[in-house]
Each structure stands twice: as C-alpha cells, then as structure tokens.
Amino acid sequence: MPELPDVEIFRRTAETHALNQAIEAVEIDDQKVAASSPQNLSESLRGYWFTEAKRRGKYLLMPTSGETVLVMHFGMTGWLEYNQGDKPGYAKATFNYTNGYSLHFINPRKLGRLYITDDIEAFCQYMKAGPDALALKEDAFMERAQKKKGMIKSALMDQSFISGIGNIYSDEICFQARFHPKTKINDLSEIQLVRLFHAMNDVLQTAIEHHAIPEKMPAHFIIPRRKEGEYCPRCGGAIKKDKRSGRGFYFCPHCQE
DNA sequence: AGAAATGTTCGGCA
DNA sequence: GTGCCGAACATTTC
Numbered sequence: 001m002p003e004l005p006d007v008e009i010f011r012r013t014a015e016t017h018a019l020n021q022a023i024e025a026v027e028i029d030d031q032k033v034a035a036s037s038p039q040n041l042s043e044s045l046r047g048y049w050f051t052e053a054k055r056r057g058k059y060l061l062m063p064t065s066g067e068t069v070l071v072m073h074f075g076m077t078g079w080l081e082y083n084q085g086d087k088p089g090y091a092k093a094t095f096n097y098t099n100g101y102s103l104h105f106i107n108p109r110k111l112g113r114l115y116i117t118d119d120i121e122a123f124c125q126y127m128k129a130g131p132d133a134l135a136l137k138e139d140a141f142m143e144r145a146q147k148k149k150g151m152i153k154s155a156l157m158d159q160s161f162i163s164g165i166g167n168i169y170s171d172e173i174c175f176q177a178r179f180h181p182k183t184k185i186n187d188l189s190e191i192q193l194v195r196l197f198h199a200m201n202d203v204l205q206t207a208i209e210h211h212a213i214p215e216k217m218p219a220h221f222i223i224p225r226r227k228e229g230e231y232c233p234r235c236g237g238a239i240k241k242d243k244r245s246g247r248g249f250y251f252c253p254h255c256q257e
Numbered sequence: 258a259g260a261a262a263t264g265t266t267c268g269g270c271a
Numbered sequence: 272g273t274g275c276c277g278a279a280c281a282t283t284t285c
Contacts, residue, residue, distance in 0.1 A: 001263050032281090058264080076264050077282080090282095109281050111264060150274055158274095159265085168263055245276050248261075262284080270276085 002074035004133055004164030005207035007058050010072075010080045014053040014062065017082040018103045022049050023095050030092040033107055036116040044068040044116045045095065054120075056132050057163025061120055068116050071123060075111025080104065133164040134204055141197045145185060152188075152196065153181035153249060164204070168214075168223060171249050172203045175222040180256045181242075181249055226250045 002010070023045050028038040036044075048066040055061065060080075062070040072080075081088050081104040093105040093114055105114065117123040131140065144162070148155050155161055156170040165173065174181045177199035179192070188196065203221075210216040217223045220233050230239045232252035240253050 003263065006263080073264085075281095076262070078263095108283070109262090109264095111280065111282095113265095154274075157264095166263055246261095246278080260285085262282100264280100266279085268276105268278090271274090 001077055001079065001212075002058060003166040003169045003212075004055075004058060004204055005169065005212035006079075007055055007060055007074065007164075008208050009212050010074070011053045011055045011060055013080050013082060014050070014060065014103065017101070018062075018095070018097075019050050019053065022047060022098050024098045025096040027094040027096065028092070029087075029094070030107075030110060032110050033092040033105070033112055033114055035113040040116055041070075041093075041114060045070060056120070056124055057129050057159060058166070059124075059127075059129065059163075063120075068118050069120055069123075071115040071117055072105060073113045073115075075107060075109060075113070077109045078105070078107040078112045081106055128160045129163045130158075130160045131162060133162045133200060136162060138194070138197055141200075142190070142193055145188075145193050145196070146190075149186045150184065151182045151244070152179050152185045153244065155185045156200070162200075165200070167247055167249065168226070169203060169207065171226070171251065172207075172221060172223050173200050174256060175251060176203055176220075178256050180253075181244070181251055183257070222250060222252070 026042040026045050028034050034041055048064040050062045051065055052063045058073060060072040084101045087094060088104055088106055090106050090108040091104040092107045095103040148161055153170045153174055156165045156173055177196045214223050225239055228241055232239055232255055234255045237252055237254040239250050241248055241250055
C-alpha cells in the first residue's frame with residue numbers, strides 16, 4: 001500500500017486532523033516499530049504538538065513545537081487513522097490528544113518504523129533518501145537519469161536515485177511511458193527520458209487525485225489489472241507477469257518496448 | 258498447504 | 272562503486 005501517493009494521502013489526513021493540538025501521551029504497542037526508543041519517542045513528543053505534516057518519498061515527517069521531528073515509514077502495509085474511542089486493530093503506536101482523539105500508526109506486518117530526528121536533511125541523508133519524485137524538476141531529473149544505469153524499473157524503485165516509487169507505481173509509470181520495465185535506462189534517448197519523467201509525474205499526480213485507491217484509478221491504468229488473465233487497457237492483449245529479484249511485476253508485451 | 262504481497266537491508270557475486 | 276539476486280523480516284490473504 002504505501003508508496004508516494006499513499007503516503008501523500010496519509011500526510012493530508014495528518015495535516016487536516018493532527019496538527020496544533022497538544023499530545024497528551026504516546027503509546028507504543030510494539031517495540032519493533034520504534035526505531036527510536038519508546039522513551040525517546042514519548043519524551044520528544046509529550047506535551048508538544050505537531051506543527052506541520054511533510055513528506056519526502058515514502059517518509060511522513062511531522063515537525064513538532066519542540067526541537068524534534070517525528071518520522072514515520074509504513075513498510076509494506078500500514079496507514080494512519082484518526083479517531084475517538086477504540087484503538088483500531090494493528091495499531092502499533094498511538095498519539096493521544098487532549099481533546100480525546102488519537103492518531104494511530106497502523107502496521108499489520110510490523111515492517112514500518114518510527115524515528116525521531118532533529119534535522120530532516122541529516123535524516124534523509126543518513127537514510128539515503130534521494131529527491132522526492134514529485135518535487136524533482138525536469139532538468140534535475142535529466143541530469144540524474146543520464147548518469148543512471150540498469151533497468152528502468154529498478155532505477156525508478158531506487159530510493160537513493162528518486163524517492164517515493166515502489167513496485168506497483170513503477171509498473172504503472174513504465175506502462176504509461178510505454179517502456180518495458182527491463183529496458184536499460186541508459187539506452188533511452190533524451191526524448192525518451194523526458195517521456196519517462198512526464199509519465200512519472202502524471203501517474204503519481206493522478207494516483208493522488210484518486211486517493212491512491214487502486215480500484216478508483218482511471219480506466220487507462222494498468223494498476224487495477226495486476227492479475228494473471230487480465231487484459232491491457234490500451235490494446236486488449238494479455239497482461240504478462242514476470243519477476244525481478246523475487247518481486248512480481250506486470251506489463252503489456254505488446255505496448256511496452 | 259504453499260505462495261505471494263505494496264519495503265528495506267544485507268551478504269554475495271559479477 | 273554499481274547493479275542484480277535471494278533471503279530475511281512479519282503477517283495476511285488468496
């Protein structure tokens with residue numbers, strides 16, 4: 001679930017509901033998700049409030065009225081919930097507000113992490129997070145892409161190259177740009193790289209407009225057809241599945257060169 | 258029952 | 272150093 005568009009939706013949830021009200025208590029229900037110790041998380045946040053909800057790639061960054069920033073990464077499965085009352089299932093951390101509401105970090109597979117930092121730039125550097133896929137301008141993208149080697153799909157998923165794109169959206173970007181995922185990025189002409197850049201932006205923006213819900217994606221997207229036996233929305237041909245480093249990916253062998 | 262699933266990291270190899 | 276693979280992590284779902 002959580003690639004850039006998903007995290008952007010979580011960011012908006014946090015921005016709408018979870019800013020500018022004091023955090024009364026922090027509950028950590030699973031030590032595993034606390035990359036910073038529970039004590040550190042609690043001490044850094046209790047009594048303060050979140051002032052902003054930012055995003056860089058798949059990281060959700062929540063600066064506080066104190067000296068620190070809470071950083072969330074959702075791993076393979078996770079999301080945010082803001083509610084009053086019962087704690088949702090799989091809530092691994094909960095931030096309780098003085099108004100009786102809570103922000104829950106939901107993470108069924110425990111692959112997500114919570115960090116505390118006092119310097120976002122230093123944190124991103126340490127985590128090797130490259131420029132955000134939606135913040136990157138065309139000329140900066142071109143400069144980076146012209147030095148990059150390997151498969152297009154791998155490049156898009158390389159968080160140090162561009163951050164925010166994962167397995168599902170890299171498939172969609174390749175499909176919309178009409179490149180085979182395994183095409184070498186260094187074989188692309190300048191014009192083709194520009195095409196890739198625009199596909200990347202279109203796909204991510206469109207996904208956000210549709211709240212990152214796969215079933216709600218436009219009819220020309222391949223995302224709702226990531227299944228064996230499905231057909232290409234462009235040519236009607238059979239969608240093919242292949243593997244790369246043990247991960248499945250989907251494409252149309254007819255439409256993608 | 259077994260495999261695959263949206264992410265990251267690490268060891269090993271070319 | 273780069274790129275690629277498989278395995279590992281934990282749990283759910285098909």
